[in-house]
Amino acid sequence: MARACRHLVNRATDAVLRPMEVDTEPLWAEDDAIDQLQESITSYLVELMEHETPDYLSAQVPALLHVANDLERVGDHCKNLLELSEQRKENELVWSEAADEDITEMAAVVDRMLVAAAGALSGENGELPAQILADEKLVDSLTEKGRQSHFERAREGECLMLPGVLYLDALMNYEKIGDHIRNVARALEGGLLRAGARPQHDEEDGVTPADPGEVAT
Numbered sequence: 001m002a003r004a005c006r007h008l009v010n011r012a013t014d015a016v017l018r019p020m021e022v023d024t025e026p027l028w029a030e031d032d033a034i035d036q037l038q039e040s041i042t043s044y045l046v047e048l049m050e051h052e053t054p055d056y057l058s059a060q061v062p063a064l065l066h067v068a069n070d071l072e073r074v075g076d077h078c079k080n081l082l083e084l085s086e087q088r089k090e091n092e093l094v095w096s097e098a099a100d101e102d103i104t105e106m107a108a109v110v111d112r113m114l115v116a117a118a119g120a121l122s123g124e125n126g127e128l129p130a131q132i133l134a135d136e137k138l139v140d141s142l143t144e145k146g147r148q149s150h151f152e153r154a155r156e157g158e159c160l161m162l163p164g165v166l167y168l169d170a171l172m173n174y175e176k177i178g179d180h181i182r183n184v185a186r187a188l189e190g191g192l193l194r195a196g197a198r199p200q201h202d203e204e205d206g207v208t209p210a211d212p213g214e215v216a217t
Contacts, residue, residue, distance in 0.1 A: 006114035015085035034075035058185040132185035139178035
């Protein structure tokens with residue numbers, strides 16, 4: 001789900017920056033797929049808890065539910081970016097080169113955060129949540145920097161009102177995406193999803209985890 005979100009963020013960014021060239025129609029289906037993943041994961045976890053499960057697994061369920069919800073919200077903000085792209089295309093709205101650079105920089109940080117989140121969820125590196133939390137602060141800083149730069153350009157008459165509004169909306173959506181990835185990192189930082197969490201003595205104690213094949217996905 002995190003990898004699907006990363007792909008959609010990247011494609012939505014392309015659409016925002018090159019609205020005349022990127023076809024947004026297929027990208028709406030990608031958001032639908034993310035929604036379906038969230039629904040499937042939630043259903044799986046809820047049904048899983050109806051089975052007898054070891055404590056270590058039960059402890060992970062609330063965090064996993066929050067992670068799935070936050071990633072679904074990333075998809076929602078991508079939809080907002082797609083709408084901005086379509087407005088730019090419909091009204092032939094031009095941004096300044098500086099505005100494009102701001103969006104490109106923010107999108108690059110968000111992409112790095114999603115790469116780290118996907119890696120941490122896969123148990124590849126337990127240190128990645130700290131990197132995500134640091135990058136989220138950088139996204140906040142870039143958002144404020146972008147706003148101030150825009151206001152300066154507006155005062156100089158370099159920006160028109162409607163393109164400026166869409167630009168500020170885009171900044172806000174990247175900031176919110178960063179917030180949701182931060183929430184994922186906090187769940188990971190708590191250790192609930194850390195790789196190797198399964199106790200080695202489960203089977204010796206006669207506690208058998210629920211068979212995933214018995215749980216609807």
